[in-house]
Amino acid sequence: MDKVMSNKKMIALYVLPALALVLALIYVPIVLTGYYGLMKWDGIGAMEFIGLDNYSRLVQDSAFWQSAYHAFLLAAFSALSLIAYLAIALVLSGEIKGANLLRKIYLIPMLLSSVAIAQLWLKIYHPTNGVINSLLASLGFTGTIEWLADTKIVLLAIFIPIIWQYAGFYILIYYAALKNIPTSLVEAARIDGANPLQIAFRVKIPLILSVTKVTIVLAIVGSLKYFDLIYVMTDGGPNGASEVMASYMYHQAFRSFDFGYGSAIGFFLLLICLVVTWLIRKLTDSEEIQYS
Amino acid sequence: MAQSLAAQRLPAHASHRPIGSRIGMSLLYILLAIIAVIQVFPLIWLLFFSLKDNQEVFNLSPFALPTDPKWENYAKVWTEGNISQYFFNSVWYTVAAVVLTVLLASLVTFALTRMNWKLKKPVLGLFMVGIMIPIHSTLIPLFQMFMKINLTDHPLSIILTYTAFNLPLTIMILLGFYQTLPREVEEAAVMDGCSVNRIFFQIILPMTSSVIATTVIINMIYNWNEFVFVNTFISSDGLKTLTVGIQNFIGQYTTDWGAIGATLMISILPILIVFFILSNRIMEGMTAGSVKG
Numbered sequence: 001m002d003k004v005m006s007n008k009k010m011i012a013l014y015v016l017p018a019l020a021l022v023l024a025l026i027y028v029p030i031v032l033t034g035y036y037g038l039m040k041w042d043g044i045g046a047m048e049f050i051g052l053d054n055y056s057r058l059v060q061d062s063a064f065w066q067s068a069y070h071a072f073l074l075a076a077f078s079a080l081s082l083i084a085y086l087a088i089a090l091v092l093s094g095e096i097k098g099a100n101l102l103r104k105i106y107l108i109p110m111l112l113s114s115v116a117i118a119q120l121w122l123k124i125y126h127p128t129n130g131v132i133n134s135l136l137a138s139l140g141f142t143g144t145i146e147w148l149a150d151t152k153i154v155l156l157a158i159f160i161p162i163i164w165q166y167a168g169f170y171i172l173i174y175y176a177a178l179k180n181i182p183t184s185l186v187e188a189a190r191i192d193g194a195n196p197l198q199i200a201f202r203v204k205i206p207l208i209l210s211v212t213k214v215t216i217v218l219a220i221v222g223s224l225k226y227f228d229l230i231y232v233m234t235d236g237g238p239n240g241a242s243e244v245m246a247s248y249m250y251h252q253a254f255r256s257f258d259f260g261y262g263s264a265i266g267f268f269l270l271l272i273c274l275v276v277t278w279l280i281r282k283l284t285d286s287e288e289i290q291y292s
Numbered sequence: 293m294a295q296s297l298a299a300q301r302l303p304a305h306a307s308h309r310p311i312g313s314r315i316g317m318s319l320l321y322i323l324l325a326i327i328a329v330i331q332v333f334p335l336i337w338l339l340f341f342s343l344k345d346n347q348e349v350f351n352l353s354p355f356a357l358p359t360d361p362k363w364e365n366y367a368k369v370w371t372e373g374n375i376s377q378y379f380f381n382s383v384w385y386t387v388a389a390v391v392l393t394v395l396l397a398s399l400v401t402f403a404l405t406r407m408n409w410k411l412k413k414p415v416l417g418l419f420m421v422g423i424m425i426p427i428h429s430t431l432i433p434l435f436q437m438f439m440k441i442n443l444t445d446h447p448l449s450i451i452l453t454y455t456a457f458n459l460p461l462t463i464m465i466l467l468g469f470y471q472t473l474p475r476e477v478e479e480a481a482v483m484d485g486c487s488v489n490r491i492f493f494q495i496i497l498p499m500t501s502s503v504i505a506t507t508v509i510i511n512m513i514y515n516w517n518e519f520v521f522v523n524t525f526i527s528s529d530g531l532k533t534l535t536v537g538i539q540n541f542i543g544q545y546t547t548d549w550g551a552i553g554a555t556l557m558i559s560i561l562p563i564l565i566v567f568f569i570l571s572n573r574i575m576e577g578m579t580a581g582s583v584k585g
Contacts, residue, residue: 006408010488014403018396018459019415025434025456026422032433043436088327091320104571105328108335111563111574113517115535116556119542120338123549131337134354168331169578176579225426228519232539246428253432254524263432270429277424 030270036263043259054264063240064265067248070155074244075223077159082170082219086212089174090200103175106168114165114228121161122148122233148234151241158230158242165229166222170215177211178204213284220280221273245269335560342366342553349549365554369541374529375555378537385447385533386515389454393511394504396455397462402492404463405470406478422460427520435524449525450533454515462507465580469503509570510577513563534559 037054039047058064092099109117124131125147133145147157181204189203205212227246230236236243236251243251249269253262341349342365343358369375403409404416434453435444443449473496481491497504522536529540538555545551567574 004482004486004488004491005406007488008409011403011407011409014399014407014488014492015415018400018463019418021396021452021456022419022422022459025453026425026430027418029430029433029437030425032436033429036432036436043432088324091324096320096324102324102328104567104575106331107571107575107578108564108567109331110578111513111517111567112560113519113535115517115519115539116560119538119552119556120334123341123552124334124337129349129354129549131334131354164331164334167327172575173579176575221424221426225428227428232519246426249428250431259432259436266429266432269426273424273426273429 030267033263033267033270036260037267039260039263041260042257043253044257047260050260054261055268057261058264058268063243064245064248066240067236067243067245070242071224071226071244071246073155074159074162074226075220078163078166078219078223079216081163081167082212082215085167085170085215086174086205089171089178090204092171093175093178094196099175103168103172106171108168109165110169112165115232117161117165118229118232125157149238151238154234154238154242158233161233162223162226162229166219170219173211173215174208177208181207209284213281216284217277217280221277224273224276225269245272338553338556340553341549342557344550344553346548346550362550365550366558369551369554369558373541373545373551373555374532374537375534375541375558377530378532378534378541379558381447381531381537382516382533382535385450385454386512388447389451389458389515390508390511392451393455393458393462394507397459397466397507398497398500398504399492400459401463401466401470402496405467405473406475406496407488419460419463422457423464427457431520431524434521438525444525445527445531446525447531450522453521453525454518458511458514462511465507465510465577466500466503468580469500473499505570506573506577506580509566509574512566513574516563 036047038049038051040050040053041047092103096102123129125133127133127144127146130147132147136145145153148154185203185207186199189199194202225246226244227250230242230244231247231250234242236247245265246269249262249265252258252265337354340358341354343361343363345362345365348356348358400419404412438444438446438449477495477499478491481495486495517535518533519535519539522533523539526532526536529537532540538559541555542552
């Protein structure tokens with residue numbers, strides 16, 4: 001047994017192809033991003049080493065900080081909406097008929113490409129023929145709201161489809177975790193006279209704490225690096241009002257051909273994501289509760 | 293049996309509740325139904341305007357039903373634009389990357405859970421940390437690397453990046469299943485003198501078919517919907533996938549809502565059909581991928 005299963009050649013043959021791909025296409029690029037970030041480079045010509053100039057430029061670049069502010073705003077918005085998803089999942093996992101069908105329906109937007117969702121919502125927000133303004137008009141509202149052209153509301157208009165896209169995913173995760181709680185624990189609390197709210201707050205939510213942590217990380221880090229839908233719907237506009245870090249990086253590199261500066265932003269984005277992940281884990285660190 | 297009995301008892305149980313609680317339940321159902329409508333209505337509306345012509349879109353209410361469905365919108369975008377080409381590209385990139393990802397991930401997971409070697413922990417760590425890396429931080433170097441080896445504007449650049457970026461999640465889903473597989477079968481196989489390849493391909497791989505189905509579907513959805521890599525690495529129209537292709541196509545037909553709607557419907561239908569058939573597997577894969585994180 002041991003001899004067959006310790007064959008070094010076979011192990012290499014099984015592990016190396018996947019390992020090589022992940023190293024070459026994920027880890028090497030990360031190191032290179034850090035390296036390019038120290039260069040002045042248009043992507044085609046020769047590189048010129050400029051030390052930390054790109055980073056000092058980054059620190060002073062108000063357009064970047066505006067995009068970072070938008071990304072953090074989205075992160076806060078996504079994290080807060082987790083409360084609503086948890087509440088919905090708590091209701092769904094109770095004695096609700098058709099809960100299985102409902103969570104499937106909620107999940108549908110999550111399966112679609114961000115490009116399709118973005119194109120669809122461009123039409124939903126259409127000033128004259130879109131659903132939202134028509135609905136407002138039928139309610140007696142007269143003005144025409146330019147959802148995606150108004151710098152004051154464009155960010156909110158972008159957040160709504162993102163929430164719409166991901167809601168079903170988080171509800172599904174909470175639902176699965178809640179269904180995993182042994183019924184005997186909930187029954188015991190009920191026999192002791194706990195009402196549904198008490199059961200939710202004292203029994204169910206503490207028991208799914210580890211899943212809640214994962215969703216907080218997913219929602220916040222996912223928001224910080226968000227790109228697709230914003231790129232298609234507004235391309236960061238109008239006038240940078242819906243720009244986020246990833247779209248700003250993309251514009252610097254692939255539009256302005258400032259690959260050095262773009263790389264610095266990309267590396268900074270990676271650091272932010274790692275630090276935030278570590279911070280959330282640290283802040284939410286607590287004794288794990290066991291079912292037993 | 294026990295479950296069906298419990299299900300029958302529930303309504304009777306509910307009707308004995310005080311009236312306040314029953315009103316509360318009804319409100320909850322209404323709330324849940326409203327959320328369901330919000331989640332689905334935009335797609336139904338999309339189906340409607342994909343069947344309208346411009347006269348209906350711009351002169352009638354957006355909520356009007358398409359009285360005389362214009363199926364020709366679908367025929368038009370399929371033949372006039374490059375939509376059929378994009379569709380074909382999406383299919384083959386997706387299939388190639390899914391096969392490669394699931395095969396490589398199965399090999400690694402087998403070696404990680406069944407074979408004896410020293411570097412298991414760091415290698416597993418490398419794969420798991422890969423899940424957290426934002427793809428945008430790798431985009432510029434990847435573009436440069438593919439340029440250098442003449443792989444930009446080449447299907448391989450897409451298939452390989454899809455595979456690399458989906459391997460960590462796929463391995464994570466497979467790991468949970470491999471750890472529950474009994475070892476007796478392979479022990480017997482080793483006694484009988486089977487080679488590692490035979491054990492893997494003829495014994496283990498067939499035993500994991502259910503979890504493989506889950507990873508195939510999750511990979512399929514991710515690859516089908518992917519946008520940034522194709523948008524960055526591919527420049528020839530003939531090599532683009534649906535997500536990037538429809539973006540260009542719609543740019544040219546901004547005022548033809550029927551054509552846009554039909555294009556979007558064509559791009560989302562394959563995923564919706566798969567979801568209606570295999571929704572439980574998809575939900576299983578999505579929760580497995582995150583709950584363990």
